[in-house]
Amino acid sequence: MSNLPISKCLSWFGVSALAISVVFGFDLSIAAAAADHAAESTVNTFISDEKGGGGKGAAFVFWIFALSSLGGAIFVITRNNMVTAVMGMVGTFFAIAGLYLMLYASFLAVMQVLVYAGAIMVLFVFVIMILNRPEDEPWVMHGILGKGVAALGLLYLFKRLAGILWEVKDVQPLVLDKAALNVDVVLNHSDPALAAGAVEAITRTYEFGSVEGVGYTLFSKYLFPFEAVSIVLLVAVVGAIAIARPTEEESAEDAAEAEAAKEAS
Amino acid sequence: MITIVPNDFLYLGPLAVLTLVGLLLILAEAFAIARSRRFLMQLTVAGCVMAVIASIYTWRSLEPGGHVTAFSGMLLVDRMSMFLCTLFAGITGLIAMLGAAHQHEYNWQVGEFYGLMLLAAAGMCMIAMAGDLITIFIGIETMSLAVYVMTAARRRSRAGSEGAIKYFLVGAFASGFLVYGMALLYGATGTTNLQGISRALAVTHSSSLTVAAIFMLIIAFGFKIAAIPFHMWAPDAYEGAPTPVTAFMAAAVKSAAIAGMIRVFVQALGGDVVPFGQMGWSSIFAIIAAITMTVGNIGALRQNNIKRMLAYSSVAHAGVLLVGLITAGIAPEGEGLASVLYYLLAYSVATVGAFGVVVWIGNRDRERVLISDWYGLGAANPAAAMVMTLFMLSFAGIPPTGGFFAKFFLFKSALMAQDGALMWLVIVGVLNSMISIFYYLKVVMAMYFREATGEFKPLNSGAVTFVLVACGFLVLQMGMMPSRWLSYLGV
Amino acid sequence: MSVFYDITVSHFLVLAAALFTVGIAGVLLRRNALIVMMSIELMLNAANITVLAFSRGFAGNNHEAAYQGQAFALTVIAIAAAEAAVGLAIVVTVFRTRRHSDIDRLTMLKN
Numbered sequence: 001m002s003n004l005p006i007s008k009c010l011s012w013f014g015v016s017a018l019a020i021s022v023v024f025g026f027d028l029s030i031a032a033a034a035a036d037h038a039a040e041s042t043v044n045t046f047i048s049d050e051k052g053g054g055g056k057g058a059a060f061v062f063w064i065f066a067l068s069s070l071g072g073a074i075f076v077i078t079r080n081n082m083v084t085a086v087m088g089m090v091g092t093f094f095a096i097a098g099l100y101l102m103l104y105a106s107f108l109a110v111m112q113v114l115v116y117a118g119a120i121m122v123l124f125v126f127v128i129m130i131l132n133r134p135e136d137e138p139w140v141m142h143g144i145l146g147k148g149v150a151a152l153g154l155l156y157l158f159k160r161l162a163g164i165l166w167e168v169k170d171v172q173p174l175v176l177d178k179a180a181l182n183v184d185v186v187l188n189h190s191d192p193a194l195a196a197g198a199v200e201a202i203t204r205t206y207e208f209g210s211v212e213g214v215g216y217t218l219f220s221k222y223l224f225p226f227e228a229v230s231i232v233l234l235v236a237v238v239g240a241i242a243i244a245r246p247t248e249e250e251s252a253e254d255a256a257e258a259e260a261a262k263e264a265s
Numbered sequence: 266m267i268t269i270v271p272n273d274f275l276y277l278g279p280l281a282v283l284t285l286v287g288l289l290l291i292l293a294e295a296f297a298i299a300r301s302r303r304f305l306m307q308l309t310v311a312g313c314v315m316a317v318i319a320s321i322y323t324w325r326s327l328e329p330g331g332h333v334t335a336f337s338g339m340l341l342v343d344r345m346s347m348f349l350c351t352l353f354a355g356i357t358g359l360i361a362m363l364g365a366a367h368q369h370e371y372n373w374q375v376g377e378f379y380g381l382m383l384l385a386a387a388g389m390c391m392i393a394m395a396g397d398l399i400t401i402f403i404g405i406e407t408m409s410l411a412v413y414v415m416t417a418a419r420r421r422s423r424a425g426s427e428g429a430i431k432y433f434l435v436g437a438f439a440s441g442f443l444v445y446g447m448a449l450l451y452g453a454t455g456t457t458n459l460q461g462i463s464r465a466l467a468v469t470h471s472s473s474l475t476v477a478a479i480f481m482l483i484i485a486f487g488f489k490i491a492a493i494p495f496h497m498w499a500p501d502a503y504e505g506a507p508t509p510v511t512a513f514m515a516a517a518v519k520s521a522a523i524a525g526m527i528r529v530f531v532q533a534l535g536g537d538v539v540p541f542g543q544m545g546w547s548s549i550f551a552i553i554a555a556i557t558m559t560v561g562n563i564g565a566l567r568q569n570n571i572k573r574m575l576a577y578s579s580v581a582h583a584g585v586l587l588v589g590l591i592t593a594g595i596a597p598e599g600e601g602l603a604s605v606l607y608y609l610l611a612y613s614v615a616t617v618g619a620f621g622v623v624v625w626i627g628n629r630d631r632e633r634v635l636i637s638d639w640y641g642l643g644a645a646n647p648a649a650a651m652v653m654t655l656f657m658l659s660f661a662g663i664p665p666t667g668g669f670f671a672k673f674f675l676f677k678s679a680l681m682a683q684d685g686a687l688m689w690l691v692i693v694g695v696l697n698s699m700i701s702i703f704y705y706l707k708v709v710m711a712m713y714f715r716e717a718t719g720e721f722k723p724l725n726s727g728a729v730t731f732v733l734v735a736c737g738f739l740v741l742q743m744g745m746m747p748s749r750w751l752s753y754l755g756v
Numbered sequence: 757m758s759v760f761y762d763i764t765v766s767h768f769l770v771l772a773a774a775l776f777t778v779g780i781a782g783v784l785l786r787r788n789a790l791i792v793m794m795s796i797e798l799m800l801n802a803a804n805i806t807v808l809a810f811s812r813g814f815a816g817n818n819h820e821a822a823y824q825g826q827a828f829a830l831t832v833i834a835i836a837a838a839e840a841a842v843g844l845a846i847v848v849t850v851f852r853t854r855r856h857s858d859i860d861r862l863t864m865l866k867n
Contacts, residue, residue, distance in 0.1 A: 070774055070778070154781050208815055214830065
């Protein structure tokens, strides 16, 4: 068990996860029998319901995005050339942003494109350019047996998850028109000191999922996580610089090389 | 509906202190205000002491058994969270002292180290005070990202970067499971608030969505505490990291993960019964705990590198802590939670101490991480050998140390839960404690009954000596006078 | 064929589960550190689709729950960016010390 290569570590991790899912499989049947439908009854949306303004057009759009995101994902994990993989990933992220739009998360769709496709993937491309190495043996499990077992395990996990998630929909379609998506939010200060200062309750209306709506949530109820994320980002920035910058000897070597090149020319 | 009350900021105490001093340290490093690294260390320790004071102050201002929510339920502050914040800040301070000596001796002066360490501690406090899944997620990521960087901080060391990438890839994989689990839990209950989840589950019992969510969360947290079968990164990351960072991972990160598990499993998903009860989490954890204790101890028996041995031993201790968690989950009115906290304290102090001796004994020419390097320490330096013996006894659970009482208390409360439903687990645990005596005593035997190979040239650092003395004193004090600590825990 | 015409929240959830599985497959089967990291990003995205699909489901009758999901998804995006930055920095460090990023050839640590 000591000194496992990392891919073996990851495989071991995944296989254990699958094994636990088999154990849970036993438990799931008990739990599913005893389940009541409270969770299901709150989630009851037909995205492409005729009355909701979707219909077959929405279905068409969904399938386009779904197939392109799934196809892009499979494309990513099967490529040997890393730049191609990154491009596939960008396509996947755009498709996922489209799915977010269908889910009335317009602000998040924009963020998805800006942060993932615009920033993270560019970072990946930079690192690929720094490394600049072709990949030799890309696949971990060489034997057909290992791959077969892994594929079967993953299919089993997917079947269980999909089985559970497919049950989530309810029979009653919900009418989701513009009016239903307008949210009334009452801002009131329960703190008596503030309330005494003649702060009246403000009623505002905005569209669900808009910048205004998400922003309002982030700066009121989610103020703490919003600020706390900045600590994570700071740790990431400082940490990345601390370990990725050249050490003093390496900068000295680089300087010496540059000097030598200058003299040679 | 939405309010930010100025009072909420009062409960931020330790979190705010750690974050601000962390920022100050990063700025001090960036603008080279302090060329002397010693000053950075002193500032770190001062920050930790202030955080300890802030948490104790907040602890005193809270009702026993009561809790306060702040920032619209994002934070849930109770005496347990303040106890844990004190623990995290204290450990961080002690490890900063070890870190300064180690950096100086092995010449890897990375000034960002201290700032990142304090921000990691802030992340841990966030987990301990979390009232919402989002807060737990942010806390875990703050802590983990900082620790990944700290693992790789000794940049000339190939082992360091190798341990770091292993730790990072497996950790990021686990955080994928964590987020997916939280997403499913949100779908099952309609809220991310922990109290809200517990209220929603009281009505709906368990839908299959909840069970799938619990499955994902078990994988994610299993990784963080290095429970088997999610432990394989631990020996390599522990060995590759600089020794003070290893101590930080073993003591503080593990305690913080346990704090997160208390919040998520015991408090939000709580009220489970064994075997294969409503949620099923305690049954799965019971199996994982038994395997973790056994395999961790057997793995430790085979090691001759002391850092790897302590890594496997910390895996085994994670198993014991899981027993306590299950107890707290299935018998909420019992003493399970207090016993977990007491165990965390005893385990962390002994871990910091043991790694402190590992830091103390080595030097630039010879790091002395193999057990054969420890031959003859008892004759050469009786005081250090005696302190190390104390820590080993505490790990093995032999009186008169804190570890003995912690184990006794934890197993006793496990026996009383649900009419002895955990009897078999306690028997496995006690048998494992006996196995563990072998390898802990192997170190003691090496120190006292073998001839030294070469002269010992330990680090001559007052800070390290202080850490050893403080930890040794605490281990003894916790073993002989546990009642005071128990009264802090509300028992 | 109403399964194809009537798109429900479940469609999104099952799609997310499929993406999650593909992400796990990438982590398990590939040995290039960068592709493994991209697979992990896929897993996080799958989780985000799940959150937003549930949020869409709750939007009809529980706005607070729906907005919790949106805030959660935004947090996940921000943290995924931070994680990618640190991960890439670690990959660069590994590459600096040994001139390759194949995770299986890192076998220095021995017992």
